Amino acid sequence: MADLGCGPGWHTRLLPQPAVAFDASRSMLAQCEGGLRVAGDLRHLPFRRGSLRGAWASRSYVHLPRSEVPLALADLHAALAPESKVEMHLFAGDMEWGEVANDDFPRRRFSHWPLTLLRAVLEGAGLAPESIQQQERTLLVNARRSHTLPDTVGSGMRLLVCGLNPSLYSAEVGVGFATAGNRFWPAALLAGLVSTNRCPRRALLEHGVGMTDLVKRPSRRAGEIAASEFKHGLQRLDTLAGWLKPAVVCFVGLAGWRAGVDRRAEPGAQPRRVGGRPVYLMPSTSGLNARCPLAELTEHLRQAERLADS
Numbered sequence: 001m002a003d004l005g006c007g008p009g010w011h012t013r014l015l016p017q018p019a020v021a022f023d024a025s026r027s028m029l030a031q032c033e034g035g036l037r038v039a040g041d042l043r044h045l046p047f048r049r050g051s052l053r054g055a056w057a058s059r060s061y062v063h064l065p066r067s068e069v070p071l072a073l074a075d076l077h078a079a080l081a082p083e084s085k086v087e088m089h090l091f092a093g094d095m096e097w098g099e100v101a102n103d104d105f106p107r108r109r110f111s112h113w114p115l116t117l118l119r120a121v122l123e124g125a126g127l128a129p130e131s132i133q134q135q136e137r138t139l140l141v142n143a144r145r146s147h148t149l150p151d152t153v154g155s156g157m158r159l160l161v162c163g164l165n166p167s168l169y170s171a172e173v174g175v176g177f178a179t180a181g182n183r184f185w186p187a188a189l190l191a192g193l194v195s196t197n198r199c200p201r202r203a204l205l206e207h208g209v210g211m212t213d214l215v216k217r218p219s220r221r222a223g224e225i226a227a228s229e230f231k232h233g234l235q236r237l238d239t240l241a242g243w244l245k246p247a248v249v250c251f252v253g254l255a256g257w258r259a260g261v262d263r264r265a266e267p268g269a270q271p272r273r274v275g276g277r278p279v280y281l282m283p284s285t286s287g288l289n290a291r292c293p294l295a296e297l298t299e300h301l302r303q304a305e306r307l308a309d310s
Contacts, residue, residue, distance in 0.1 A: 002052050004042060004076075005060020009033055015056055020047075043072045047079040049174070055080060058089040059138075065097035066111040067155040067244065071204065073125035074150035078174050081145070086127055088141040090118065092134055113139060120239040123216060124151035147171050151212040152200040157246035158208035158308045159193070160277075162237065164222050164253040164284070165215035176200060176211050177252075181287025183294050184252060190294070191301040210246060212237070214256040222255055230260035234274070241275025247308035249274045250301070253284035267300060269307055280304040 002020040003012040009032030012021045021035035022045075029037045040046045042060060055076060061069055080086070093112030100110055113121075115132065118139065122129050127143040134140070149166035161184075163176055170178045175198050177184035188194045194203045203209040214233040215225050233256070241249055251257050257265050257279075261272050270279040282300035283292045 001054040004057040077150040153210040157210040160246035166218040171218040184285040187297040250304040
């Protein structure tokens with residue numbers, strides 16, 4: 001169990017032991033009486049994949065700009081063992097990262113969350129909320145770590161790449177389009193969209209390429225996804241894209257778009273927008289789609305990038 005943003009250790013000694021006391025401030029950590037003390041940044045947790053059995057984060061993620069929280073939660077998802085429990089305390093409201101009137105410590109900044117956006121971000125991060133209660137201005141979130149692939153998204157995205165749903169292998173390793181034979185990453189490298197193979201974090205931070213999925217539930221085959229899941233996924237993406245405003249949302253694979261939006265849709269720019277943002281639809285990069293060569297997939301990604309640039 002980790003106490004993320006532990007401060008002087010108000011809660012650490014009350015958590016199941018052994019607990020990890022984690023904070024950016026070494027002076028705060030020095031006051032902790034219980035736990036294994038680790039200094040670090042919430043935005044890039046230093047823990048081995050699957051090493052934590054739970055997390056407590058009381059008013060710590062409120063100090064990050066909202067647009068940085070999805071990537072921070074992707075790090076948390078990676079550090080947690082499957083089905084681990086998470087309790088977070090966030091602030092209710094609608095503020096990206098601003099100052100609060102009459103704060104005891106002037107010039108501090110906080111993020112505040114409307115419920116619809118918070119649910120979309122938690123689901124995208126693979127932290128399935130079991131309950132969200134509001135006590136005055138505080139949101140008490142109880143969630144569990146799902147076996148899925150977390151979003152890597154943030155502000156300033158030139159392209160938000162949206163897969164159909166994660167494969168079981170991608171959910172296991174934490175990288176989209178990771179199944180042997182999938183040609184997304186070779187095509188993205190050839191198109192100049194990214195410079196590092198199979199690294200969604202660098203794709204986002206260095207090239208403005210975010211990644212998500214229409215349906216977050218992993219499966220062996222796309223045919224296992226129900227039409228209702230596609231429609232729910234589109235609602236979540238409308239919320240996500242309307243908030244982060246990527247230049248273009250690029251859907252990889254025709255099946256999800258055809259099931260949820262337009263059953264006659266063809267590859268290319270689409271009339272229907274997602275969250276008010278332009279949409280580009282391209283064929284699946286799966287090795288099962290052998291009739292679509294790598295050169296054609298590469299060209300589709302270039303076309304999506306040109307749409308973003310325009």
